[in-house]
Amino acid sequence: MNRRLPRSLLRVFRLLCLLAILGTSTHAIAQGSVQMQTEVSVRRVEVGQIFQLQLTALGDASSPPPSAPRLQVPPGFAVQGPTVSSQQQVSIINGSIQQRQGITATWLLSSKQAGIFKLGPPSVAVGGQRARGQAVQIEVVPRGQGSPGASRRGSRQPSDPFDPFDFFRRGMPSLPGLDLPDPDALDELDTLPPVPEEYRVERAPDQTAFLRVTATPMRAVLGQQVTLRVYAYGCRGPFREANTSEPSKADFLSYSIVDNAQNERVHRVAVDGTICLAVKIRELALFPIRSGTLKIGAMRMAFDGRGYNGGVAGQGLVRESAPLEVRVSEPPLAGRPAGYELGTVGRFSLSGSVEPREITAGDALNVRVKLEGSGNLPHKLAMPQQNGVEWLEPTTVEEIEPDNGRIQGYRKWSYVVRVNKPGRVELGNIELAYWDVERQRYDSTRFELGVVEVKASDRPQPAQQQPKDDPLRGLVSPRLQLGEPARAARPIADHAWFWFALAAGPLSVLLVSGGMSAGDRLRRRVRERRTAASTLANQALGEARAAVTRGDPASAASGAERAVFCAIESATNLRPRGVLKEQLPVELQARGIGAELAAETADVLQACDELRFVGAGDDSAGTLVQRAAALVSALGKAGGARRRARSE
Amino acid sequence: MKRASPLAAIAGALALVCVASHASAQTAEELFRQGVGALQSGAHDDAIAHFELLSDRGFVHPDASFNRAAAYVQRASSKAARPGDLGRAAAALSETLLLRPSDEAAEAALERVRSEIARRRAREGASALMLQQRLSRAVVELLPENVWALSAAAGAFFLTVGLAVLRVARRPQVRLAALTTASFAALVLCTAGALTALARHYRHALTPAVVVAPEARLLDERGAPVTSKQGTAGVVGLPEGARVEILEQRGSLVRVAWGTVEGFVTHGQLRVLQSAP
Numbered sequence: 001m002n003r004r005l006p007r008s009l010l011r012v013f014r015l016l017c018l019l020a021i022l023g024t025s026t027h028a029i030a031q032g033s034v035q036m037q038t039e040v041s042v043r044r045v046e047v048g049q050i051f052q053l054q055l056t057a058l059g060d061a062s063s064p065p066p067s068a069p070r071l072q073v074p075p076g077f078a079v080q081g082p083t084v085s086s087q088q089q090v091s092i093i094n095g096s097i098q099q100r101q102g103i104t105a106t107w108l109l110s111s112k113q114a115g116i117f118k119l120g121p122p123s124v125a126v127g128g129q130r131a132r133g134q135a136v137q138i139e140v141v142p143r144g145q146g147s148p149g150a151s152r153r154g155s156r157q158p159s160d161p162f163d164p165f166d167f168f169r170r171g172m173p174s175l176p177g178l179d180l181p182d183p184d185a186l187d188e189l190d191t192l193p194p195v196p197e198e199y200r201v202e203r204a205p206d207q208t209a210f211l212r213v214t215a216t217p218m219r220a221v222l223g224q225q226v227t228l229r230v231y232a233y234g235c236r237g238p239f240r241e242a243n244t245s246e247p248s249k250a251d252f253l254s255y256s257i258v259d260n261a262q263n264e265r266v267h268r269v270a271v272d273g274t275i276c277l278a279v280k281i282r283e284l285a286l287f288p289i290r291s292g293t294l295k296i297g298a299m300r301m302a303f304d305g306r307g308y309n310g311g312v313a314g315q316g317l318v319r320e321s322a323p324l325e326v327r328v329s330e331p332p333l334a335g336r337p338a339g340y341e342l343g344t345v346g347r348f349s350l351s352g353s354v355e356p357r358e359i360t361a362g363d364a365l366n367v368r369v370k371l372e373g374s375g376n377l378p379h380k381l382a383m384p385q386q387n388g389v390e391w392l393e394p395t396t397v398e399e400i401e402p403d404n405g406r407i408q409g410y411r412k413w414s415y416v417v418r419v420n421k422p423g424r425v426e427l428g429n430i431e432l433a434y435w436d437v438e439r440q441r442y443d444s445t446r447f448e449l450g451v452v453e454v455k456a457s458d459r460p461q462p463a464q465q466q467p468k469d470d471p472l473r474g475l476v477s478p479r480l481q482l483g484e485p486a487r488a489a490r491p492i493a494d495h496a497w498f499w500f501a502l503a504a505g506p507l508s509v510l511l512v513s514g515g516m517s518a519g520d521r522l523r524r525r526v527r528e529r530r531t532a533a534s535t536l537a538n539q540a541l542g543e544a545r546a547a548v549t550r551g552d553p554a555s556a557a558s559g560a561e562r563a564v565f566c567a568i569e570s571a572t573n574l575r576p577r578g579v580l581k582e583q584l585p586v587e588l589q590a591r592g593i594g595a596e597l598a599a600e601t602a603d604v605l606q607a608c609d610e611l612r613f614v615g616a617g618d619d620s621a622g623t624l625v626q627r628a629a630a631l632v633s634a635l636g637k638a639g640g641a642r643r644r645a646r647s648e
Numbered sequence: 649m650k651r652a653s654p655l656a657a658i659a660g661a662l663a664l665v666c667v668a669s670h671a672s673a674q675t676a677e678e679l680f681r682q683g684v685g686a687l688q689s690g691a692h693d694d695a696i697a698h699f700e701l702l703s704d705r706g707f708v709h710p711d712a713s714f715n716r717a718a719a720y721v722q723r724a725s726s727k728a729a730r731p732g733d734l735g736r737a738a739a740a741l742s743e744t745l746l747l748r749p750s751d752e753a754a755e756a757a758l759e760r761v762r763s764e765i766a767r768r769r770a771r772e773g774a775s776a777l778m779l780q781q782r783l784s785r786a787v788v789e790l791l792p793e794n795v796w797a798l799s800a801a802a803g804a805f806f807l808t809v810g811l812a813v814l815r816v817a818r819r820p821q822v823r824l825a826a827l828t829t830a831s832f833a834a835l836v837l838c839t840a841g842a843l844t845a846l847a848r849h850y851r852h853a854l855t856p857a858v859v860v861a862p863e864a865r866l867l868d869e870r871g872a873p874v875t876s877k878q879g880t881a882g883v884v885g886l887p888e889g890a891r892v893e894i895l896e897q898r899g900s901l902v903r904v905a906w907g908t909v910e911g912f913v914t915h916g917q918l919r920v921l922q923s924a925p
Contacts, residue, residue, distance in 0.1 A: 290916070292900060333704055338679065339697035382697075387690040390727070428691075471764050472725040476718040476737070476757045478687045479711045482680055486710055486747035486924035492797040493848045502800055502841060505808035506834075513815045 034059045034066060034126050035100065036133040040119075041262070044139045050110045052262070055082075055122040055133050058089055058102035066124035066131065069105035074117050081107040085244035089254065099250065111140040195269050199231060199278045204271040209234045209303040211321035213247070215286075215296060219327045222291050223343035223376040224437050226252070226326055227405055228284040230299050232261070232319075233269065235276040236307025242316050246282075247323075248297030251290055253376070257402040258283035285407045287376045288328040289343065296324040331435040335442050339382060340433040346375010347436055350447040354427065357450070361422045361457040364392075369430060369447060372410035374403075375437075381413065384428030384449070388421030422456040533570030537563045537632050544625045553621035557611035560628035564604055567632040571639025581605055592642045597634055604631050676707045680715070687719055692726060695719035708922045710747040714754055716740040721761065732860045734765050738889035739858035739919035746856065746921050765889045774863070779890070779907040784846065793847035796840050803837030806830070854893035857904070857918040859886045864918070866911035871901060874911055883909045892918065 034057055041052040057066040069082050082105035089100045103124070111117065120135040201212060212231045220226050228249075232241065241261055258264060261281045269278045281301065288294055302316030309317065330342060352369040359365055371377060377400060383391045392415065400409035419425055427449035436443045492498050544559030568576045568584075572591040579587050584605070585598035593601075604627050611624055683698030699716035702709075717740035724733035741758040744751055781789075788796075810830025817823050863885040866874040876882045886892065892904040901912045 290900065336701065336704065338682075338701045339694065340701075382693045385691040385693060385726075385728070470725060471760065471767070472721055475760055476714070476721045476741075478684055478715045478718040480684055482677065482709060482711050484748075486708065488924040491793050491848070491851070492801075493793060493844050498797060498801070502804045502837065505804045506811060506837075509808050509811040509815070513811065516815070 033063065034102070034124070034131045036124075036131060038120065038122060038133040038136055040136045040138065043137070044141060045111070046141055046143045046145065047112060047114055048110055048143065050108050051138070052106060052108055053119060053122070053136065054104060054106045055124070056087060056102065056104045057124045057126070057131065057133070058087060058100040059126060061099035061101045063127070065101050066103055066126045068125040069103065069122060070124075070130075071105075071107050071120055071122045073109065073119055076111055076113045077117070077119075078110050078112070079107055080109075081105070083242050083244075086246055111138075114140045114142050116140075193268070195267050195278075198229070198280075199267050199269050201233070201269070201271055204233065204235065204274070204276070206319065207272070207274065208236055209239065209308055209317055209319050211281075211299060211301060211319050213296075213299065213321040213324060215324050215326055218324075219329075220288060221331050221345055221435060221437060222288055222328055223345035223435070224288070224328075225345075225375065225407060226286045226288065227257075228282070228286055228296060228324075229258075229280060230282040230321055231278055232281045232301060232303070233271065233276045233278045234303050234305065234308065235271065235274050237305055238277060239303040239305035239308055239316075241281055241301055242304040243300075243302040243318070244281075245300035247299040247321070248295075249284075249286060251292075251294040252286035252288055252296075254287075255285040255400070255402060255407050256283075257285055257405060283405065285402060285405075287343070287345075287407075288326065291328045291330050294326050294328055296326065298323045331442070337433040337442055337444060339431065340435075340442065341378060343376055344378050344432065344434040345437055346373055346377070346434060347438070347443075348373035348375065348377070348432060348434055348445050350430060350432060350445045352430070352447045352449075354449055354452065358453045358455070359419060360455045361420055362418070363457075364416045364418045365452060367415040367417050367427075367449065368412065369415070370410055370412045371432065371445075372408075374406050374408035375434070376407075377409065377411050378432065379411075381430055381432060383415070383430065386428065388419065389425065389427065390418040390420065392416045392418065419452060419454050422454045425452045425454050426450075427452060533566045534636060537566035537570060537636075540566060541625070541629050541632060544628065548621045548625050553615070554612050556621040556625055557608040560625050561605060561608040561612070563628050563632050564601060564608070564635075567635040567639075568601065571635040571642065592645070593635070593638050597631075597638060600627075600631060601635070604628055676702060676705070679707075680712060683715060683719070687715065687722065690722070692719050692723040693728070696723065703922070708747065708925055710744045710751060710754070713740045713743040713747065713922075714751075717744065717754075717757065717761075721757075731862045732888065734761055734768075735858065735860035735862075735888035736919060737761050738765070738891075739860055739921065742856070742858050742891055743921045747924055762889050765887065769887060774887070780909075781907045785850070785907075788843055788847045788850065793844060793851065796844040796847060799840035800837055800844050803833045803835075803840055806833035807837055809833075850893075854895065854905075856921045857892050857894050858921065859888055859890045859892060859913075859917060860919045861917035862888050864890075864913040866909075867901065867913060869898075869901075869912065871912070886913065894918070894920070 037056040039054045039056075041054075045051050053071065055069055055071075057069070059066055065086070069084060071079065071082070073079055085104050085106075087102045087104050089102075105122065105124070107122075109119070116137060116139050118135050118137055121132040123130045123132045125131075198214075204210060210233050212233065214229050214231075216227050216229075217224075228247070230247075232239070258280055259282070261279045264280045266277050266279045268275050270276075282299065286296070298320040300318060300320045302318045304316035331340075331345070348371055350369065350371055352367065355366050357365075369381060371381065377398075385391070394413040394415045396411060396413055398409065398411040400407060400411075402408075417427075429446050429448050431444055431446045433442060433444045435441075540559045540563035542559075544556045544563060547553070547555035547559055565576045568574055568588070572588065572593065574587060574591060576584060581602060585595070585602045588598035588601060589595055604624070607624050607627070611621060679698050679702050683695045683702070686692070686694035686698060696716070696719045699712060699719055702712050703716065717737040720733045720737035720740065723729055724737065738758060738761045741754050741761060744754040745758065748754070791799075807830050810826045810828075810833055813826035814823060814830060817826060865885045866883065868874055874884055876884050886904070886906050886909070890906055892906045895903045895905055895910070897903070897915065898912075900915050902915045902918060903910065903912050904918070
């Protein structure tokens with residue numbers, strides 16, 4: 001009996017430990033600004049069986065990410081890793097967007113002895129200090145005492161990660177959930193089982209290994225679920241995911257559907273005549289938080305396996321997926337109901353309760369509201385407000401998880417509502433408008449809060465008016481009617497005629513003034529031209545010719561004489577009437593006229609006198625006029641030459 | 649019959665247009681009335697939803713903007729206040745003044761809202777930020793654009809008269825007076841004309857907006873926050889309720905000017921003011 005007591009106590013202790021472990025599969029601890037989450041793949045393993053322990057540490061996006069993960073294990077445990085991948089998370093809390101970044105560290109462990117062991121706590125370095133996660137308890141049982149699945153896997157001896165020749169003997173270690181095909185069967189294209197459509201690919205961007213990413217849909221409405229799937233294709237045999245870097249998705253709220261390839265089926269896919277092993281390594285439900293062209297960054301992963309030698313020893317063959325762009329727009333304005341919050345997309349229903357229905361003024365009642373459905377569940381609901389009814393901050397409970405690739409679940413809010421006014425109080429309705437993507441229309445769900453009977457209270461009521469010193473009190477009184485609408489007054493400067501008028505006045509005066517001055521100058525020139533000696537000479541010649549035609553030799557001689565005198569004046573500025581005719585040739589030569597021309601001038605003048613006064617001479621009137629015309633022309637040329645010589 | 653049917657179709661279409669426009673106007677008025685009712689009963693969220701929907705539908709009216717401000721102020725003074733409520737109220741009041749510049753009630757309310765924002769900022773320990781207006785902008789805004797335009801027109805008129813008198817007058821005193829008048833008028837024309845052109849340029853090239861976030865952090869072209877050394881006069885953020893001018897938009901980043909301070913902010917932190925259609 002004394003021997004049985006310790007054994008029964010040990011069994012009870014083990015049972016209690018198992019109940020505690022089964023009750024919670026994960027435990028998240030927030031240490032300061034770093035959120036730590038520790039998960040283990042199984043809680044009960046066989047000796048030598050490999051299992052996985054994963055630590056996720058997320059800190060504020062503005063701080064340096066956590067680093068240097070460590071794990072403490074008891075003696076007798078073999079540890080491989082950690083493999084570290086980066087993480088990003090976007091969440092909306094009370095309407096504000098919070099971004100976090102961090103790492104996920106994964107260790108592979110196996111125990112060489114049976115018992116109950118405490119692993120960890122795992123820790124990371126944050127801001128020069130170590131932040132610790134939660135330690136986990138594992139029960140290690142002797143071989144053959146594990147789960148039926150484990151015993152089947154037990155027939156294939158687990159690999160020893162510390163035996164360098166183990167890969168050559170048996171290939172990759174048998175990880176739970178990763179069904180690796182026989183390499184000898186890889187060549188049999190004709191015997192491939194049917195491959196799901198999502199794995200089919202027409203061309204391989206790389207003959208060794210590649211990542212393929214899809215986002216559905218590529219054009220979405222703000223708040224609509226965009227499903228991101230990443231597939232890994234390895235064409236050189238089995239491989240393992242290592243050194244993963246998650247794709248950046250800063251403009252999206254993200255929910256994980258598939259975390260890793262651990263529980264995903266591996267498919268053999270024929271690509272370009274080669275059989276490749278394909279597995280889905282990530283599936284995320286993304287909800288865009290703004291409109292525009294949003295970017296999803298590339299995912300980076302190392303293919304760790306025999307046939308995948310990377311550039312850096314021990315790091316596997318690194319491949320990146322292609323970045324994507326998703327176009328996000330707002331739902332249409334037409335038909336949008338009042339109160340619709342951008343991003344509320346899905347299909348929802350509201351329900352709730354109000355208790356009690358009879359209270360005293362100043363007391364509180366409890367309102368529970370449940371919103372369930374699929375899609376982007378809003379974080380808050382708009383409560384109906386009215387004077388005398390005060391809604392306090394609610395407590396929230398939620399359960400949101402993927403189901404067949406769609407995010408669904410519920411959120412429950414519990415409100416305490418204080419009613420200060422007595423009487424029959426209609427609490428109003430809670431209404432949520434949403435955009436139904438499948439039906440392509442707005443819809444709404446409503447919960448009627450109903451009526452509450454509020455009895456008058458003997459207690460003094462709290463002041464319902466705003467404090468007297470509230471500066472916003474009575475600041476803006478609403479206008480009850482629409483007044484005159486705004487009319488777009490076109491400013492003066494927008495009219496082209498304004499700028500024209502600005503310039504036209506002064507310019508017109510300047511133009512007119514300039515025109516008048518030009519006219520005056522022109523008239524002066526014309527007048528000067530009329531009185532010019534050369535003009536007079538030509539006029540006189542004209543009169544002389546007319547006199548010849550009339551048969552008036554005296555007038556012809558007079559005209560010829562006047563023409564010669566004007567020509568002399570024009571050419572030399574000499575007034576010949578004030579010079580004796582005997583002196584005239586000398587004067588002309590002194591003024592630059594050639595001797596021959598001067599003599600001809602005197603001769604013509606003599607002939608004119610003879611014809612005019614005597615009535616006869618060597619020349620007839622016509623001849624005399626011709627000689628006079630030639631002389632006028634010669635004097636004109638001589639005068640021009642003289643003026644040119646002077647100007648030079 | 650064949651001749652009548654096109655006419656009937658045209659008449660029917662015209663009738664439909666009239667009914668549709670009448671229905672649209674009724675819908676806007678209905679929304680306005682529902683918003684007023686919600687305001688009077690204290691349902692500020694409901695009122696905000698109605699007036700915002702009016703704005704989303706392109707209904708631009710100074711009284712709708714004013715009531716939207718009233719709804720935000722009511723929420724700001726309640727326990728359901730959200731960050732940026734007073735900024736949105738300031739934006740709505742600024743829009744009211746843009747649509748109806750003579751609205752004295754809106755002007756007074758805007759001043760008090762901005763004072764309250766400054767008081768709350770001071771209470772939270774934020775440093776007071778003074779708007780330093782650009783000299784050119786300050787000069788242009790001394791007078792309304794139409795006043796500058798009329799001044800330029802007056803300058804042109806007197807310049808024309810002065811030049812005309814100079815042309816025809818003979819007496820020295822008259823000519824001197826005309827010369828003086830023309831010179832002064834030319835100066836007025838050039839100055840007022842330039843300021844009119846500048847005012848018109850500002851009106852067309854710049855879009856007015858108001859900051860509706862508690863503080864709009866200034867960013868550089870890449871979206872990285874500006875440090876106090878990089879910012880103009882050490883300014884790294886624009887206060888709530890500040891009126892800014894949008895210079896250009898690059899994706900989700902918007903380059904704005906607040907007096908002499910220029911920088912990029914996120915588009916969601918601004919409310920663009922609507923002008924009269």
